[in-house]
Amino acid sequence: MxxxxxxxxxxxxxxxxxxxxxxxxxxxxxxxxxxxxxxxxxxxxxxxxxxxxxxxxxxxxxxxxxxxxxxxxxxxxxxxxxxxxxxxxxxxxxxxxxxxxxxxxxxxxxxxxxxxxxxxxxxxxxxxxxxxxxxxxxxxxxxxxxxxxxxxxxxxxxxxxxxxxxxxxxxxxxxxxxxxxxxxxxxxxERLTDRPGLVDAFAAQPSKPTLRITVVAPTAARLPPGRDAASYGSDTESWRPYRTARGTLTQQAFALARNLGFEPELVPLEKAYESITYDGSAREPVRPLAPSVLVVDAWILGDLRIAEQVQHIVQANRPWLAVMAVLAEDDPQTRRDEARLRSLLEWTLSRHRHLRDMPRTARGTAARGIPKADAFAWLFAELAKSCYLRYLESRVRRPTSD
Known part of the structure; x- marks a missing residue:
């Protein structure tokens, strides 16, 4: 030091x-x-x-x-x-x-x-x-x-x-x-003081709705067996699955969210897990915090602990949450291991209602594995908007008593 x-x-x-x-x-x-x-x-x-x-x-x-x-x-x-x-x-x-x-x-x-x-x-x-x-x-x-x-x-x-x-x-x-x-x-x-500037974190901000984004991916220091570090960095924000896309996936998601009129917020998996799931002996959260999108790298689902967390999130079946899985077709290793990675996705997301019953919807398509950056952008926009509408519905719906 x-x-x-x-x-x-x-x-x-x-x-x-x-x-x-x-x-x-x-x-x-x-x-x-x-x-x-x-x-x-x-x-x-x-x-x-x-x-x-x-x-x-x-x-x-x-x-x-x-x-x-x-x-x-x-x-x-x-x-x-x-x-x-x-x-x-x-x-x-x-x-x-x-x-x-x-x-x-x-x-x-x-x-x-x-x-x-x-x-x-x-x-x-x-x-x-x-x-x-x-x-x-x-x-x-x-x-x-x-x-x-x-x-x-x-x-x-x-x-x-x-x-x-x-x-x-x-x-x-x-x-x-x-x-x-x-x-x-x-x-x-320079990164700290980028274009939006250093705003006052405690001041009343413009009333843009929040979109919570959680990225579930490996880091360069903790790679799945057989995976090289070309797509990863020091944190999950550095993940860059699509070789033909500019910037990291987080940067792409933030830009898309802002174009849709949202204020994106990056939420770590552990924190998202707590706000989405609940223990069976505890009272279910009455109101969600914000519409949410969970973006999952299929490669990380070989980690049983993380795969189980994603399973529990899917099982909670929150209408204001969308799960997006990434299987980049321009990644040579992903193409090579595609069958195994799809099996991991199917096992982890087996309780995903849209994947099972309505696979042709935007939610079902996103959960099966998104091969291209432009498809990711289109699906992200569709799912962010639908999650926001469902979030608004859940906010006005009266909670039911047990």
């Missing part, structure tokens, strides 16, 4: 006005103590453990540091979610890490939200509270933290100062784990 690669980036809402720097001094004190704790756990020098913007720094000077940081540490306070700079930093970090960015965000309850207020949509899926772990004293510290916030614990004496130290240590441990679990992903500043 170098001085340009901090473990964490501390994001906070600056206090406005001439006295802002003095008012924010507790933030900088906390940052120094947190950096020392993280340095002790990671073995990096304290001055390299984290980064926080100081008064007088350039307006966008934070961007290069955030690009190099592994963990985002936002200081939650009422003003944090109304500060456009904090919203832009959140957006930049999400692009920096990728769709599963939540695992690399370690929030700090600096000032808890007032009663009746809720977190913005961007932060809802990220746990803000510490788990009640440890002995009675540590659990008491966590309860005080959830009730009062870290800023108040920091300003108190005696017992509450011990509570502050206990919470500080636990936060440092969470940051260290997130740093260890988040693989490095080099993203240029």
């Amino acid at each position: 170098t001085d340009s690669n901090p473990v964490f980036f501390l994001s906070y809402a600056r206090t406005p006005g001439l006295q802002g720097a003095d008012a924010d001094q507790p933030v900088f004190s906390f940052f120094e103590e947190l950096g020392e704790q993280v340095a002790g756990l990671t073995g990096v020098p304290a001055e390299q453990a984290g980064h926080v913007d100081r008064p007088g720094t350039a307006s966008d000077g934070w961007l290069s540091k955030l690009t190099a940081s592994s963990v985002l540490v936002p200081l939650y306070a009422p003003r944090y979610f109304t500060d456009p700079l904090c919203g832009r930093q959140w957006t930049a970090f999400k692009r920096r890490v990728g769709p599963d960015y939540g695992r690399a965000v370690v929030p700090v309850l600096w000032i808890p939200p007032t009663q009746g207020t809720t977190l913005p949509m961007a932060a809802l899926d990220i746990p803000a509270h510490l788990p009640r772990e440890g002995d009675d004293e540590e659990q008491h510290a966590h309860d005080r933290y959830a009730e009062s916030g870290l800023y108040q614990l920091m300003e108190m004496e005696d017992d509450d100062q011990r509570a502050y130290r206990a919470v500080l240590g636990r936060l440092a441990q969470r940051i260290t784990r997130a740093w260890e679990d988040t693989p490095p992903r080099t993203v240029s500043i």
Whole structure:
């Protein structure tokens, strides 16, 4: 690690006005103590453990540091979610890490939200509270933290100062784990600040409907037996099955979604699985989050765990979800193994209603294996529109009681 690669980036809402720097001094004190704790756990020098913007720094000077940081540490306070700079930093970090960015965000309850207020949509899926772990004293510290916030614990004496130290240590441990679990992903500043710009993640956005897209494919580091890495990269976003198409499949799907008037959202398989399926002993979700498209590389279905997850998703039979399987005919290996890959698709998607009963529909055609990029584009457009209409129907339909 170098001085340009901090473990964490501390994001906070600056206090406005001439006295802002003095008012924010507790933030900088906390940052120094947190950096020392993280340095002790990671073995990096304290001055390299984290980064926080100081008064007088350039307006966008934070961007290069955030690009190099592994963990985002936002200081939650009422003003944090109304500060456009904090919203832009959140957006930049999400692009920096990728769709599963939540695992690399370690929030700090600096000032808890007032009663009746809720977190913005961007932060809802990220746990803000510490788990009640440890002995009675540590659990008491966590309860005080959830009730009062870290800023108040920091300003108190005696017992509450011990509570502050206990919470500080636990936060440092969470940051260290997130740093260890988040693989490095080099993203240029140019990619972070592409044409849409760094929008405020917490601001009200134009009312484009969301389309959730989940790509289920191998990575270059985890290839199925007998598969070369030519179509893959460091993450599922890099998958490029159609040799004659420009860009990755994710880029194609995002462009198609935007042309249809949607705001695409890339959702990892694990997160999609949780929102689509449910345990038989639990209550079925009453309302879907958004229309969804699951794009599956037939090659990955040799992985039994992933194949079973896809089976369960299909078995849930959500009308607002479409499953698209890819069998690229311009890929020599896919042509060679086509019979085996089709068998994997048939076994995995055997409960797909349209594949079994209505194979000539767009849904049935998409589930059998899409051979060409232009066919993928046509089917994606048809299925995205139909999923959206079915999503709207499910939103207005009254839930039935058990």
